Amino acid sequence: MRNFGTKVLSLGLTLGLGLGFTAVTVDSAKAWEPKKPVEFVVMAGKGGGADKAVRFIQNIITKNKLASKPFTPVNKPGGSGAEALVHVKDAKDPDHTLMFTLNSFYTTPMLQPKIKVDFSKFTPVGRMAEDTFLLWVNKDSGIKNVDQFVKAAKAAGNKWIMAGTGKNSEDNILTDFLNKAYGLNMKYVPYKGGGRVAKELAGNNANSTVNNPSEQLGFYQAGKTVPIGAFTAKRLPLFKDAPTFKELGKDFVYLMQRSVVGAPGMSKDASEYYQGLFKKIFDSAEWQGYFKKNSLQGEFLTGDALMAYWKRENAVQMGMLKTMGVLK
Amino acid sequence: MEILSLLLNGFAVAFEPLNLFLIVLGCTVGLFIGAMPGLGSVNGVAILLPMTFLVPPTGAIIFLGAIYYGAMYGGAISSIMLGIPGASTAVATTFDGRPMALKGDADKALVAAATASFVGGSVGVILFTLFAPPLAEVALTFGAPEIFALMLMAFATFVGLGGDDIPKTLFSICIGLVFGAVGLDIISGEPRLIFGDIPGFFHGINFLVLAIGIYGIAEMLWTIEVSQGDVMISQATLNIKRIKATLRELLGTWKTMLMGSFLGYFVGILPAAGATPGSLMAYGVAKTIAKDPSSFGKGNINGVVAPETANNAASTGAMLPMLTLGIPGSPTTAILLGGMVIWGLEPGPLVFTNHPDFVWGFIASLYVANLFSLLINVAFIPSFIWVLRLPFTILAPIIFVLCIVGGFVPTLDMHDVWLMLIFGVVGYLMRKLDYPMAPAVLAIVLGPLAEPALRQSLLMSGGSFSIFFTRPFAGVIIVIALILILLPLLKIIYDKKKKPTPAG
Numbered sequence: 001m002r003n004f005g006t007k008v009l010s011l012g013l014t015l016g017l018g019l020g021f022t023a024v025t026v027d028s029a030k031a032w033e034p035k036k037p038v039e040f041v042v043m044a045g046k047g048g049g050a051d052k053a054v055r056f057i058q059n060i061i062t063k064n065k066l067a068s069k070p071f072t073p074v075n076k077p078g079g080s081g082a083e084a085l086v087h088v089k090d091a092k093d094p095d096h097t098l099m100f101t102l103n104s105f106y107t108t109p110m111l112q113p114k115i116k117v118d119f120s121k122f123t124p125v126g127r128m129a130e131d132t133f134l135l136w137v138n139k140d141s142g143i144k145n146v147d148q149f150v151k152a153a154k155a156a157g158n159k160w161i162m163a164g165t166g167k168n169s170e171d172n173i174l175t176d177f178l179n180k181a182y183g184l185n186m187k188y189v190p191y192k193g194g195g196r197v198a199k200e201l202a203g204n205n206a207n208s209t210v211n212n213p214s215e216q217l218g219f220y221q222a223g224k225t226v227p228i229g230a231f232t233a234k235r236l237p238l239f240k241d242a243p244t245f246k247e248l249g250k251d252f253v254y255l256m257q258r259s260v261v262g263a264p265g266m267s268k269d270a271s272e273y274y275q276g277l278f279k280k281i282f283d284s285a286e287w288q289g290y291f292k293k294n295s296l297q298g299e300f301l302t303g304d305a306l307m308a309y310w311k312r313e314n315a316v317q318m319g320m321l322k323t324m325g326v327l328k
Numbered sequence: 329m330e331i332l333s334l335l336l337n338g339f340a341v342a343f344e345p346l347n348l349f350l351i352v353l354g355c356t357v358g359l360f361i362g363a364m365p366g367l368g369s370v371n372g373v374a375i376l377l378p379m380t381f382l383v384p385p386t387g388a389i390i391f392l393g394a395i396y397y398g399a400m401y402g403g404a405i406s407s408i409m410l411g412i413p414g415a416s417t418a419v420a421t422t423f424d425g426r427p428m429a430l431k432g433d434a435d436k437a438l439v440a441a442a443t444a445s446f447v448g449g450s451v452g453v454i455l456f457t458l459f460a461p462p463l464a465e466v467a468l469t470f471g472a473p474e475i476f477a478l479m480l481m482a483f484a485t486f487v488g489l490g491g492d493d494i495p496k497t498l499f500s501i502c503i504g505l506v507f508g509a510v511g512l513d514i515i516s517g518e519p520r521l522i523f524g525d526i527p528g529f530f531h532g533i534n535f536l537v538l539a540i541g542i543y544g545i546a547e548m549l550w551t552i553e554v555s556q557g558d559v560m561i562s563q564a565t566l567n568i569k570r571i572k573a574t575l576r577e578l579l580g581t582w583k584t585m586l587m588g589s590f591l592g593y594f595v596g597i598l599p600a601a602g603a604t605p606g607s608l609m610a611y612g613v614a615k616t617i618a619k620d621p622s623s624f625g626k627g628n629i630n631g632v633v634a635p636e637t638a639n640n641a642a643s644t645g646a647m648l649p650m651l652t653l654g655i656p657g658s659p660t661t662a663i664l665l666g667g668m669v670i671w672g673l674e675p676g677p678l679v680f681t682n683h684p685d686f687v688w689g690f691i692a693s694l695y696v697a698n699l700f701s702l703l704i705n706v707a708f709i710p711s712f713i714w715v716l717r718l719p720f721t722i723l724a725p726i727i728f729v730l731c732i733v734g735g736f737v738p739t740l741d742m743h744d745v746w747l748m749l750i751f752g753v754v755g756y757l758m759r760k761l762d763y764p765m766a767p768a769v770l771a772i773v774l775g776p777l778a779e780p781a782l783r784q785s786l787l788m789s790g791g792s793f794s795i796f797f798t799r800p801f802a803g804v805i806i807v808i809a810l811i812l813i814l815l816p817l818l819k820i821i822y823d824k825k826k827k828p829t830p831a832g
Contacts, residue, residue, distance in 0.1 A: 046374060046659055052666040055377060059670055062378050073374075074740060078530025079512045079519050086527045111517070114525055161788055167517030189472075189787045190515050192780065195655040199599055202653070205471030205788070218654040218676020289672075 032269035034069040034096055041074050041088055041099040043081035049194060049214065051075060053128070053258060053290075054100045060286045066277060071098075080166065081108045085117045094263035095270040098125065103170055103256050106314040110327060111168055119314065123262030123271045124306035126278035129291060130255040130298035133174060134227035134242055136209045136216055138201055146229045146248055149208065150182045156207070162186040163197045163206035168326055170256055171197070174210040174231060176324045181250050201225055212256070213238060213295035231255075238295045255297065257313065259306065275302045335457055338688030341386060342696050350383065350391040351693055355701045358398020359708070363406050365540055365734030368415030369399035369643075369660045377667050385671035386686050390693040392667060393647075396660055397449065397697045400603070400640045401705045404441035408434060408632070409716055410727050412544035412734065417603040417639040419539045419773075420611040423766050424624060424631025426547070431627050434716050435566040435709065436574045440629050441636045442705045443578055444585060448637030449698040451589035452596070452644030457691060461680070464652035467597045472784035473795050475598065477805035479778035482605060484812035485612025486767050494816060496763050504771025507533045508779070515783050528743025535772040537735050537748045542765050544731035545752025548724055550759055555720060566713050577629060584614050584630045585637050592638025596645025602658025603642035605777065608770050610638030616812065625766070644694060651679050651687060 040058065044050040054073045061067050076084035081104035091097035099122075109117040137143045143152060153160040162178075164171030167190055175188050189206065191197050194215040200206040202219040209216075213236065219225040220239075227242040231254040235244055245252045260278050262271055281287055282300040290296075301309055321327040341347060361372035372395050380388035403418030408425035421441060428437040455463070487497060510521045511532025522529040588610040595606035614634035615624045624631045646658040654676040656662035668675050673683055680687055715723075735748035755765060789795035797803045 046370065046662055046666075051662075052669055055374075055663075055666050056670050059378055059381055063381055076531065078527075078532065079522075080517065082512075082519070083527055083530035086530075112519070158790070166514045169517075187787060187790075189784050190517075190780075191784065192514050196599060199468065199649075199653055199655050200471060203468040203471060205469070218674065218678065221674075222677030224677065 032267075032273045034067065034270075034273075036093075036096055037069050038067070038071045038096050038098060039074055039091075039093075040071045041076055041084050041097065043076065043084040043099065043101055043104060045077035045193075046075050049131070049212065050100055050102055050258070056286070056290060057100075057128075057281055060281050060284050061277075063286075064284065066280055079108070079112065079115075080104050080169075082112050082115050082117075085109065086115050088122070088261070088263050089117055091263035091265075094123075094265040095267055097263040097266075098274065099261045099263075101257065101259050101261050103313070103317065105257070105259070105261065106310070106317050107168065107321065110318060110321060119310060120307065121264040123264065123266040124301075124303055124310070125260040125262050125271065125274045126282065127257055127259040127298060127301040127306055127309065128278065128282055128287070129258045129296035131212050131214075131258060132236060132295055132297060133170070133210050133212060133231040133254055133256070134216070134236070134239060135174075135178070135229040135231075136198075136201055136211055136220075136225050136227050137207065138204055139224055139226050140204065141207070143228065144226070146243075146245075149228055150184065153182075153184045153186055153207070158185050158187055160184070160186045160208070161189055161206045163189050163191055163200045163209050165192070165194055165197055166190045168321070168324075170254070171210050173320050173324065174254060177252055177254075177320075178210075180323075181245075181252070198225070214293075217294075232297070236295050257298075257309075258296070259301075278302070331457060334684060334688045335692060337685070338690075338692030339695075341685060341689030342390065342692040346383065347387050347390050347689070347693065348696070350387050351394045351697050352700055352704075354391045354394025355398040355401075355697055355704050358395035358400075359402040359405075359701065359704055361395065362399030362402025362404075362418070363414045364402075365406055365410075365412040365414055365544065365730045367734070367737055368403065368417065368536075369396045370663065371737060372396075372399055373660050373663045373667075377663060377670075380667065381670070385668075385673055386689045388667065388671055389664065389686070389690050390697075392664055393690060393693055394697040394700075396643055396664070397640070397694065398701050398704070400449070400643050401442060401445045401701045403639070404445065404632075404636055405438065405705075405712055406730070407543075408437045408441060409712055410544070410723075410730065411547040412727065412731060413536070413539045416536050416539070416773075417607055417643070418635070419535075419543070419604065419769055420607045420635035420639075420766075421632055422539075422543045423611060423635075424626070424628050426543070427625065427627035428629070428632065429716065433627065435570055435713055436577075436629065437632050438709045438712060439571055439574045439706070440578055440581075440632045442702055442709070443575070444581075444588070444633040444636035445640045445705075446698060446702040447585045448589045448592055448640035449644060449694070449701075451586075451637075452593045452641035453691065453694045453698060455590075455593050455641075456644050456648060456694070460648055460652060463597055464648055464677075467599065467649050468653060470598055470801065471799075472781045472788065473799050473802040474805065476778055476781035476785055477796060477802040477809065478595070478598070479605075479774050479781065481805055481809040481812065482609040482612060482770065482774050483778075484809040485609065485616050486770055487813055487816075493762070493764070497767050500758075500763050500765065500767040501771045504538075504768035505775040505779075507538060507768075508535070508772045508775030514780060515787075526743070528741055528747070531739065532776070533747065533772065534738055534744060535769065536738055537744045538751050538772050539769050540731050540734045541748040541751025542755035542769065544727060544734070545749060546755030546759055546765075548727050548731075549752065549756040551720065552724065566710055578633070581630050581633045583617075584633045587613060587617070588634040588637030589641040592641035593645040595638075596642030596658070597648045599649045599653070599655050602646055602661075603639040604658075604773050606642035606645075607635035607639040608773060610634040611766075612770070616815075625764070640698075647690075647694075651675050651690075652677060 088099045198215040201209045202224040227239045230244045403415035404421045406414035407418040407421040411426040413419040425437045592606040646661045650661040735745045
């Protein structure tokens with residue numbers, strides 16, 4: 001009977017660990033295919049927007065049997081993505097290391113030069129979407145448009161609270177833009193994660209936010225929050241009543257990339273394989289549905305076009321951080 | 329009445345053969361995932377998420393919910409038997425569960441943990457059924473000042489206790505707070521205390537690493553020293569007579585159970601808190617209100633009951649913001665939330681009206697999962713007891729391997745394994761010097777929650793501390809916390825007053 005206990009323990013061990021590696025093995029012949037499970041690094045913690053997208057992609061791959069080996073999400077949320085960037089930069093097996101990135105792909109190397117990451121060394125795989133931003137207020141405030149918002153925020157001065165996700169994040173850049181463009185002095189209070197920010201607005205612990213649609217959708221549908229302006233080129237189909245800032249005379253468009261990046265030094269065969277795979281994922285009915293529901297934008301970009309896009313965006317972000325006075 | 333009929337419909341969903349099978353399977357798998365050090369419900373749910381698209385969404389969430397529940401039960405098992413917290417939520421269970429096992433009362437501790445889990449889970453799910461929408465409103469208005477007030481109260485329960493050496497407790501809390509501050513600071517956007525850019529510190533110090541180091545490695549070193557290599561077996565037995573006696577003893581802990589259930593549930597519904605702070609706070613409160621606080625940490629049954637009721641109640645509570653606000657109350661519910669999005673369900677304020685079958689099926693499944701987790705757990709207790717009869721020369725290497733695996737699994741980073749070993753040695757030395765370890769663990773869990781909440785509150789108020797007193801919820805909690813902190817002082821004054829007049 002003594003052995004039984006150890007068996008129970010080892011059963012637990014095999015069960016727990018074994019489940020992580022349920023590989024589907026297929027004998028392949030010609031084209032390059034992954035030879036072992038692919039590490040899919042997420043630049044954010046479990047449960048955040050990026051993490052949800054990666055797990056969604058993982059599901060599309062498994063469900064439609066798009067790959068012969070499983071994709072394993074690995075969360076490296078530390079240091080605004082610095083941890084993930086360093087990990088992928090130094091990947092021991094670049095052919096089996098991918099990363100799901102946001103705008104911190106460019107901003108983190110700028111703000112933390114010590115990590116010595118050059119984004120142009122990474123392998124472009126595919127831009128899966130661009131997420132959009134809107135300006136939100138609580139419905140109880142009675143504010144219906146940007147004019148009323150500016151009036152109220154001006155009157156409140158430094159007492160007007162803008163909640164956002166961390167210092168120098170996308171939300172901070174947008175807040176700075178609003179402060180400058182309208183001569184406001186809003187106070188920026190950082191929280192961990194866009195979902196938490198959305199909740200602070202719905203619970204009246206903040207006066208305004210610049211959430212992504214997916215983060216505020218639930219509160220919006222419940223009639224707790226309203227979008228009053230969009231940081232996009234065109235009005236979003238889901239929020240037709242929110243004019244773009246372009247319409248309001250401020251030429252400001254800000255989007256967040258959601259792209260898949262390969263480790264530096266990935267072989268040509270492997271990068272071609274992943275580029276084809278993510279094109280298929282992008283075109284899948286599941287991804288297109290996710291796209292629409294979360295008010296995402298942008299077509300699929302890959303290869304040189306994606307690298308060119310990164311370089312352009314990098315310059316834009318650098319300019320913004322310089323105007324903010326964060327970078328010199 | 330409407331709730332009752334909705335709930336009955338929910339039971340009809342939960343009792344569909346497929347769903348019932350998923351509940352039983354989920355509870356069993358969860359029990360083992362929870363019992364494996366390091367493999368808590370977060371990892372379990374994340375690993376199994378991709379498999380759930382094989383079944384309809386309701387079945388999928390029922391399955392994951394059952395795993396979550398099972399893991400809450402399972403976490404207590406290795407806490408009690410091996411002294412290694414099986415999951416982050418079960419850290420507080422080691423404080424008294426392990427000493428009980430060493431005294432030869434492992435069976436008692438396991439039965440107490442299972443029963444307490446059942447009570448906590450039941451109270452939690454009943455509160456959930458009756459008061460979900462109004463509680464969601466409360467959770468919504470709970471901002472940074474309220475969260476800080478609550479965290480301060482949690483610290484207060486650990487400081488304001490008679491018995492322990494207060495300077496040593498404070499020292500232990502400070503060490504924990506410093507470790508908790510490592511990593512990226514979201515408010516300034518700068519990394520802190522990363523020791524010359526060691527990448528492993530970017531994500532902060534995972535407190536499970538600290539807990540496994542202190543309670544797994546340090547405990548083992550301690551036991552080796554005490555036993556000097558002698559075969560040390562804890563005399564664990566299990567029979568009906570002892571179970572009866574245990575159950576009778578448990579009846580006497582009803583106050584602790586109720587306190588743990590309500591406190592755990594309430595802390596659980598707060599976004600970003602979750603079951604770990606809930607169980608630690610319940611332990612602290614149980615110790616504060618006990619007649620004999622000095623017996624805590626030495627194998628007091630209330631010290632097992634409090635965290636175990638609280639962590640199960642909190643795990644149910646954490647489902648509330650997940651379902652109704654679309655924001656997770658704990659790391660595990662964050663993954664469940666991701667799953668719901670994948671299955672095409674929209675969690676949020678409208679989920680009760682848009683997907684009633686799903687929500688009520690899920691709630692009903694929690695009742696069922698709770699019952700099955702209890703039955704499965706009790707059925708396995710005898711086999712767990714046998715593990716304790718293994719000679720220590722065999723058990724020690726097993727514990728060591730489990731600790732290493734447990735330190736590696738959450739982040740898949742060797743850095744954390746080295747860190748855990750260092751914590752093990754330091755923890756052993758601190759124990760030799762008679763420093764209490766529980767406050768350090770509490771601080772590393774609550775510090776990262778309390779610190780940003782404090783700074784956010786002060787940002788909101790423009791630096792004025794009045795924000796903690798002018799808001800009704802925050803004000804009440806802060807006052808209670810301050811009283812708890814001043815309690816030792818009041819006790820001294822009270823004792824002094826008492827002494828000169830022994831006759832009157």
